Amino acid sequence: MIHFQALAEKYDTPLYLYDFDYITTQYNRLKEAFKAKKSLICYAVKANSNLSVIQHLAQLGAGCDCVSIGEVNRALYAGVENYKIIFSGVGKRDDEIREALEKDILMINVESEAELNRVEIQAAELGKQARISIRVNPNIDPQTHPYISTGLHENKFGVDIDTAKRMYIFAKNSDFLDPVGIHFHIGSQLTQLEPIKEASAIVADLVRSLKVLDIDIRFFDIGGGLGIRYEDEELIEPYDYAQAIFSTLTGLDVTIMMEPGRYLSANSGYFLTRVLYEKVNGDKRFVIVDGGMNDLIRPSLYNAHHHIEIIGKGEDEEVSECDVVGPVCESGDFFAKNIALPMTRHNDLLVIHSAGAYCATMSSNYNTRGRVAEVALGGGEDRLIRRRETFEDMIALEKDYLKKD
Numbered sequence: 001m002i003h004f005q006a007l008a009e010k011y012d013t014p015l016y017l018y019d020f021d022y023i024t025t026q027y028n029r030l031k032e033a034f035k036a037k038k039s040l041i042c043y044a045v046k047a048n049s050n051l052s053v054i055q056h057l058a059q060l061g062a063g064c065d066c067v068s069i070g071e072v073n074r075a076l077y078a079g080v081e082n083y084k085i086i087f088s089g090v091g092k093r094d095d096e097i098r099e100a101l102e103k104d105i106l107m108i109n110v111e112s113e114a115e116l117n118r119v120e121i122q123a124a125e126l127g128k129q130a131r132i133s134i135r136v137n138p139n140i141d142p143q144t145h146p147y148i149s150t151g152l153h154e155n156k157f158g159v160d161i162d163t164a165k166r167m168y169i170f171a172k173n174s175d176f177l178d179p180v181g182i183h184f185h186i187g188s189q190l191t192q193l194e195p196i197k198e199a200s201a202i203v204a205d206l207v208r209s210l211k212v213l214d215i216d217i218r219f220f221d222i223g224g225g226l227g228i229r230y231e232d233e234e235l236i237e238p239y240d241y242a243q244a245i246f247s248t249l250t251g252l253d254v255t256i257m258m259e260p261g262r263y264l265s266a267n268s269g270y271f272l273t274r275v276l277y278e279k280v281n282g283d284k285r286f287v288i289v290d291g292g293m294n295d296l297i298r299p300s301l302y303n304a305h306h307h308i309e310i311i312g313k314g315e316d317e318e319v320s321e322c323d324v325v326g327p328v329c330e331s332g333d334f335f336a337k338n339i340a341l342p343m344t345r346h347n348d349l350l351v352i353h354s355a356g357a358y359c360a361t362m363s364s365n366y367n368t369r370g371r372v373a374e375v376a377l378g379g380g381e382d383r384l385i386r387r388r389e390t391f392e393d394m395i396a397l398e399k400d401y402l403k404k405d
């Protein structure tokens with residue numbers, strides 16, 4: 001039972017709340033499902049990169065999957081051991097690759113032949129051997145939203161099987177590359193097991209054929225992408241997920257790496273926003289709230305569904321259709337369209353559910369709106385884990401053009 005009203009009063013709105021106990025439960029479920037084999041859960045930091053969230057997961061034993069050197073540094077700063085950090089992403093700069101090598105992270109997930117060459121050059125300059133894994137694009141349709149599908153050749157991610165094989169041979173013959181892992185990630189918000197299993201089988205076959213070439217893959221990285229319930233989605237059970245992966249790994253002695261983001265944090269999160277007022281244009285009703293697309297962009301960006309609850313309204317109240325919109329000067333600034341809600345009044349509290357992943361991390365200062373505060377709930381306590389941005393925070397990096405200093 002979360003006391004939304006009291007928390008909204010204490011911290012003001014708009015506000016993000018994250019239930020850390022829920023994150024613990026999700027982490028343990030996944031870890032438990034895979035316990036028959038060696039596994040490491042590397043939390044996908046981009047889902048929710050608040051330092052406290054990372055610290056909480058690190059305490060549970062998690063590593064991190066990072067997609068920029070900024071995220072690598074966040075993970076290190078939060079206390080994640082370097083040997084539990086993976087650096088993924090389709091476009092890494094030389095200086096990012098170099099820094100990752102200097103910090104001696106577990107491995108760099110390489111996504112193209114050109115990138116492998118850059119990694120080799122950086123490693124040679126540092127006189128190091130770069131531990132790498134190669135992201136294979138198994139050309140499997142993950143049956144998810146096209147914006148979050150990544151496992152088809154038409155997506156920019158990874159390399160095809162033949163290219164991957166060539167790259168492994170190249171890496172094996174290089175003094176500066178150590179091919180220790182293999183990686184695939186076919187998309188996000190996956191609710192079908194079959195495509196994951198197919199992808200895993202394809203990648204496991206590649207591992208077997210590499211073994212014949214004396215290339216020994218130790219880390220089998222199955223990516224992230226496990227779907228969660230926003231609405232009424234059928235979900236993949238962690239146990240079935242693990243069994244499906246295990247079934248493809250016969251005869252292989254590998255550590256299974258996972259990169260879940262959304263699965264761990266999405267449903268831990270709530271976005272609290274208050275009603276400013278209502279208005280009617282013609283016969284269209286709008287509920288205007290104090291949070292906007294700059295705070296939580298998923299509905300605008302992906303037409304994503306987030307359940308919206310009004311606090312303190314009974315089940316029996318009369319409802320009518322409305323759009324729930326923010327104050328940002330864009331027609332795309334909405335949290336929901338054509339949903340049935342009771343009449344609201346100034347200061348009524350709305351809770352937007354499933355707001356723990358890809359929400360705060362995608363927020364911006366658009367319209368010079370400060371990023372909102374974030375609060376962690378856990379063990380019966382609430383703790384501020386990011387204070388609300390002030391006007392001074394927002395202009396801190398800018399210069400006064402008229403002042404000559």
Ligand SMILES: *Cc1c(COP(=O)(O)O)cnc(C)c1O
Binds near residue numbers: 088357
């Ligand atoms: C985004 C991403 C993830 C996490 O995806 P979720 O859907 O949040 O689990 C994992 N691995 C890679 C390479 C990613 O790009």
